[in-house]
Amino acid sequence: MLKVENVHKSFGGILALNGVTFSVEPNSITGLIGPNGSGKSTLFNIISGFYNKDRGEIYFKGKKIEGIEPYRIAMLGVGRTFQISEVPEKMTVLENLLLAPKSQIGEGIFNVFLHPLKIKRENEKLLKDAYEILELVQLYHLRNEYAGNLSGGQKKLLSLGRILMSDPILLLLDEPTAGVNPTLIRDLIIAMKNLRAEKGQTILLVEHNMKVISEICDRVIVLDFGKKIAEGTPEEIQKNEKVLEAYLSGSSKWELLHEDS
């Protein structure tokens, strides 16, 4: 599904990514972990086209994606969320969701005047989908609230709901559960599992919450200082000395990570 090969990226003197290689299998949930500054978000930005890489290749569904604008990558079916939620303040929660679906008829200027009925029908269908997703992320009661008035956690939920509306093949989720309360995290875990099972979506997520990682990920990739230091199932990663060292400078154990989250 997604293949990242030997990707390098530096910002001035900082080598953010130093030859990262991994692949994501179709219909899998892959976790991307690593200490702060290890290059996770940079990698996301490169895959989704927001940054240009210095070297290396990225393949999506066997096709090389190179030097194309972020919106084209999104059109190919790569949906992403941002670590710091990108939420248009002056648009309601519902509008945020309705914005997401790709290539809507009503986005064309002439269509607005030529096909008002088609647009109305399209909108009604999208509204139905939006209500379902709002129930899922538990924001239904806030549907007519300005997105700018939501809390940090709610914005995260909105971002997740919005990307689901756009129906991507591959979801890149940047810390989807940061700032979300534990009971809702439980629901989100179930939701992500369902997505994979029902819609066959593939998920790559950056996450600091190890509980989430152990519960939903098939594979985990660990980055440290821009390099992949380990890859494997959550169980394997838990026992990996290198990972423990990177995370806790070797001073403690995986359980501590659990507590931490």
Place this chain on the structure above:
Amino acid sequence: MGLVNFLVYLSIMMGIYAILSLSLNLQYGFTGLANFGHVVFFCLGAYISTIIVLVFKMPFILGLLGGMFVAGLFGYIISIPTANLKEDYWAIATLAAAEIVRIFFLNEDWVVGGGPYQGGAFGIGGIPQPLRSLFSAHTYPFFYLAIVLVCLVATYIIINTLTQSPFGRVIKSIREGDNLPQALGKDVKRFRMKVMAIGGSFGGLAGCLWAHYHGFISPNQFLPLETFIIWAMVIVGGKANNKGAILGAVIVMIFYNSTRFLKDYIPIEAVTLASLRMVAIGILIVVAMLFMKEGLIKEKKTLY
């Protein structure tokens, strides 16, 4: 009778400026494009329509459509090289583009064909008024007011329909940054170009109406100052609200013309009073920014 004439004149000006403020509102209020050169569309609409009608002897309606087309095209074109500029640099670039066009018309007098039409710094006079022969000097302004109002209503309906459509949703998301719409597969650059083209062509419409009303145009009527008067309308009326844009145009036009009457009450020279109008508008902007940041009519929440 003097008062009625003045009120008709004022209403025509309000109508023309309301079209300008609606079109700037689409660009700035809804899409967040800080267009500091909006007067360029006004100028292009006026000149192109004048050339079509006066020099090529075509009917008014073709002048109007031609002016709109060229102004819209210009908006589309200037958004190509500026597509990657950040807001403040974009503002400077549009300001410069407007000045380039004005100075072009100031220096290149051949564009109006020379001969009887002087062009250049002398301006162009004798611009025909549509269906002038059917009305008396007395009733014609009322007819022209009707033309302006029809154009204003059409502009309002078109821009309002667009801003409430899925297209409007996308441009509102662009207003707060490119990242999100890009991540959702929206071709942000193209949307921006479209907005510049639509806003530009309605700016052109206003210019055309202005030229054929006054019958005379010259480059110094299209100074950057005009842009800021239109900005004042959007800020005072309420950005991202189409009714607000019209209300803003009405209020600013009243302020702009108020000093005309002050000379009867205040012992100040007329020349000084004329300069005071800009002070009045400046104060209006400051008051709006301090006490009603969102303008007189706030942005309407879209509910489903």
